[in-house]
Amino acid sequence: xxxxxxxxxxxxxxxxxxxxxxxxxxxxxxxxxxxxxxxxxxxxxxxxxxxxxxxxxxxxxxxxxxxxxxxxxxxxxxxxxxxxxxxxxxxxxxxxxxxxxxxxxxxxxxxxxxxxxxxxxxxxxxxxxxxxxxxxxxxxxxxxxxxxxxxxxxxxxxxxxxxxxxxxxxxxxxxxxxxxxxxxxxxxxxxxxxxxxxxxxxxxxxxxxxxxxxxxxxxxxxxxxxxxxxxxxxxxxxxxxxxxxxxxxxxxxxxxxxxxxxxxxxxxxxxxxxxxxxxxxxxxxxxxxxxxxxxxxxxxxx
Numbered sequence: 001x002x003x004x005x006x007x008x009x010x011x012x013x014x015x016x017x018x019x020x021x022x023x024x025x026x027x028x029x030x031x032x033x034x035x036x037x038x039x040x041x042x043x044x045x046x047x048x049x050x051x052x053x054x055x056x057x058x059x060x061x062x063x064x065x066x067x068x069x070x071x072x073x074x075x076x077x078x079x080x081x082x083x084x085x086x087x088x089x090x091x092x093x094x095x096x097x098x099x100x101x102x103x104x105x106x107x108x109x110x111x112x113x114x115x116x117x118x119x120x121x122x123x124x125x126x127x128x129x130x131x132x133x134x135x136x137x138x139x140x141x142x143x144x145x146x147x148x149x150x151x152x153x154x155x156x157x158x159x160x161x162x163x164x165x166x167x168x169x170x171x172x173x174x175x176x177x178x179x180x181x182x183x184x185x186x187x188x189x190x191x192x193x194x195x196x197x198x199x200x201x202x203x204x205x206x207x208x209x210x211x212x213x214x215x216x217x218x219x220x221x222x223x224x225x226x227x228x229x230x231x232x233x234x235x236x237x238x239x240x241x242x243x244x245x246x247x248x249x250x251x252x253x254x255x256x257x258x259x260x261x262x263x264x265x266x267x268x269x270x271x272x273x274x275x276x277x278x279x280x281x282x283x284x285x286x287x288x289x290x291x292x293x294x295x296x297x298x299x300x301x302x
Contacts, residue, residue, distance in 0.1 A: 002038040007241070016044035024051055035062060036067050049076040056084050065096055074102035082109045082240045094118070099127045107134035116141050123147070128156045135162035145170050152176070152183050161189035181205070181212050190218035198225050210234065210241050219247035227254045 002009050002021075010018060017040065024034040029051075037050035050067040054060075058080070066079035075098065082092045087109070095108040104127065111121040116138065124137040133156065140150045145167070155168035162185065167177045175194070191214065198208045199220040203225075211224035220243065227237050232254070240253040 002040070002171070003036065012040045013038075014044070017042070017047055020044055020051055021046035023053070026049075026083055027055060031053060036060060036063055039069075041069050042067075043073070045073040046071075046076060048142075049080055053080045053083070058083055062087055062089075065092060070098045071096075072102070075100070075105060078102050078105035078109055082112070085109075085113060087112050089119070091121075094121060094125050100125075101131070102132060103131035107131050107138055108170070111138045111141070114138070120147070123154050129154075130160075130180060133158070133163060136160050136167055140167045140170070143167075143171055152179060157185045162187070162192060163212070164198055165189050165192035169199070170204050172196075172200055172201050181208060186214045188218070191216070194218055194221035194225055196227035198228070201225075201229055203228060207234070208287075210237060212241075216241075216245040217247070220245070220250060223247050223250035224255055227257070228253075230258055232257055 002012060013021065016184040021034060021038050024038075027053075033054050036054070037047045042050070046067075046069075047262075051062055053066075062083045063080075066076045071079070079096050084093075090111045094112075095105045108121060108125050111124075120141045121169060123141075124134045129137070136149060137154045140153075149170045151165075152170075153163045157290070158166070163169070163259045166179060168184050169182075178199045181199075182192045187195070195208060198211075207228050210228070211221045216224070224237060224241050236257050239257070240250050
């Protein structure tokens with residue numbers, strides 16, 4: 001803190017810092033108010049944050065909450081904005097801690113701004129969550145999810161994309177039992193999308209269980225899900241719902257099953273490529289067309 005009684009006190013500050021002190025005097029601040037931020041250990045931007053708080057009507061007690069060298073200027077800003085926007089000292093104290101970076105502080109402050117309770121904010125006001133994970137938890141509460149529902153995904157083992165898929169499942173009306181099928185960190189967010197989409201399409205637990213397995217990647221899951229959506233039987237789907245088939249191979253088999261072909265087993269060999277499958281498939285179709293033409297000709301001769 002500066003000693004204004006010294007004749008050379010100005011020499012302790014660089015030009016930008018001195019400007020902040022001078023603007024305080026010009027605004028009519030008392031020496032006591034200016035002394036809050038007139039410290040060479042603050043850079044000019046940190047000084048600006050403290051001065052702006054006083055200028056905007058914050059009390060010295062409020063400004064003292066963040067006029068501390070342990071906070072950088074971005075952290076100071078989040079604390080100042082909370083106080084200026086009417087948050088209580090108790091609420092601001094939840095995030096006025098240097099263990100939170102500024103974007104984490106923003107998520108906590110926004111939670112209070114959105115009228116979340118202290119109990120709700122406490123679920124994610126933890127530095128173990130990064131800001132985007134906090135966002136997903138906060139959004140769940142904002143969208144009226146219960147504490148029990150949010151607790152399913154408020155875990156740092158889930159990244160924010162995984163959290164979002166679990167949150168969307170609850171918001172779209174899925175039951176806790178169905179959410180539990182994919183609320184597992186062994187699934188990535190794209191796999192979760194496929195499982196959630198199946199339930200939202202009205203699939204039974206038995207149907208989703210066919211592909212809700214981390215041994216399938218999301219593209220493979222998508223092929224199996226599409227076949228069920230297109231009303232293939234469980235027996236038909238079982239022909240290619242195997243992880244050693246690439247999704248392109250699954251796609252080739254699925255398309256033929258959907259066309260009603262019954263000789264699919266002729267080329268359900270994972271060792272042949274998708275191109276080879278298409279070649280076999282074309283030959284099969286040509287053969288069927290030839291047989292159909294012959295049958296038509298035979299009928300016309302009768």
